[in-house]
Amino acid sequence: MTATIIDGKQLSAQKRSELAQEVVRIREGGVLPKLVVILVGDNPASLSYIRGKQKAAEEIGVGFKLEHFPESFSENELLDIIEHYNQNDEYHGILVQLPLPEHINETAVIEKISPLKDVDGFHPINVGRMMIGQETFLPCTPAGIVEMIKSVGVEIAGKNVVVVGRSNIVGKPVGQLLLNEHATVTYCHSKTDDLTSYTKGADILVAAVGRANFIKGQDIKPGAVVIDVGVNRLDTGKLCGDVVFDEAKEVASYITPVPGGVGPMTITMLAHNTVQSAKQFLLTK
Ligand code: NDP
Numbered sequence: 001m002t003a004t005i006i007d008g009k010q011l012s013a014q015k016r017s018e019l020a021q022e023v024v025r026i027r028e029g030g031v032l033p034k035l036v037v038i039l040v041g042d043n044p045a046s047l048s049y050i051r052g053k054q055k056a057a058e059e060i061g062v063g064f065k066l067e068h069f070p071e072s073f074s075e076n077e078l079l080d081i082i083e084h085y086n087q088n089d090e091y092h093g094i095l096v097q098l099p100l101p102e103h104i105n106e107t108a109v110i111e112k113i114s115p116l117k118d119v120d121g122f123h124p125i126n127v128g129r130m131m132i133g134q135e136t137f138l139p140c141t142p143a144g145i146v147e148m149i150k151s152v153g154v155e156i157a158g159k160n161v162v163v164v165g166r167s168n169i170v171g172k173p174v175g176q177l178l179l180n181e182h183a184t185v186t187y188c189h190s191k192t193d194d195l196t197s198y199t200k201g202a203d204i205l206v207a208a209v210g211r212a213n214f215i216k217g218q219d220i221k222p223g224a225v226v227i228d229v230g231v232n233r234l235d236t237g238k239l240c241g242d243v244v245f246d247e248a249k250e251v252a253s254y255i256t257p258v259p260g261g262v263g264p265m266t267i268t269m270l271a272h273n274t275v276q277s278a279k280q281f282l283l284t285k
Helices: 008-028 044-060 075-087 106-112 124-131 140-151 171-180 195-199 262-284
Strands: 034-040 063-069 093-096 160-164 184-188 204-207 225-228
Touching: 008 044, 008 140, 008 262, 034 044, 034 075, 034 262, 044 063, 044 262, 063 075, 075 093, 075 106, 093 262, 124 171, 140 171, 140 225, 140 262, 160 171, 160 195, 171 184, 171 204, 184 195
Parallel strands: 034 063, 034 093, 160 184, 160 204, 204 225
Antiparallel strands: none
């Protein structure tokens, strides 16, 4: 079997063109959807992710502003900036780029962002809403994964889903969203005993570990859908996922590549959330 690739770039391009049309309609209503990204420090990976976010915003006609502060920026200064954008009606989305420098409390920062502008979907109020299946900003990577699975017509209801990884930004929410879609979900993590016994039973396997070539072909059930979230940089400078792609594609039915899989969809879902926020603002104007 050779798996069909779930092409995140292609799916993103399609979604971005739909979003661009929505933005035209919102602008006709007198609102320009706008996103502010706040960065503290000069983490090169963060700068690269932000460039991707800016490109997506520009592509669909969403206004984009980068607020870039030095590493020495204090937590209180950052909280003040967030409050400024909470109050500023011109901005519909606020994203604070993670990770933050160690002297800044990430929880305090996330909780400071208005849940109405929390386009990353990390605020506890939005996490709670997601958990009970209410409409809200869904976290971008997990929401993108669900879109990718649906895009190839795979039925999620009733499937055995195994999520390897339980972080608050990827593992836990992707499992929750797939549970909301009526899958049977198992979470695995660093304390899981006999990991392979779980991965081999997965109809849909989500790898969100952050370790290159961690999941091998022999760990995968024949015909499974494999979603590789990992982004790992090899010594050669090449990017790779958590899954040994060449082995997995001989076993799986569908697989996401790295790069060009979950990454582009994550950014597209951020644009989606910003557009939805502006739409909501227009309705209440
Ligand atoms: P974290 O480091 O926060 O979480 C990693 C998870 O993997 C943890 O739950 C950890 O378990 C688990 N884990 C670690 N070692 C093992 C092991 N030996 N066996 C089983 N589980 C293990 O990472 P993130 O969730 O933030 O990100 C995961 C990957 O996804 C990274 O490569 C990241 O770069 C990438 N990523 C990609 C995005 C995209 O858009 N493509 C977006 C966000 C992330 P435990 O909880 O027990 O420590």
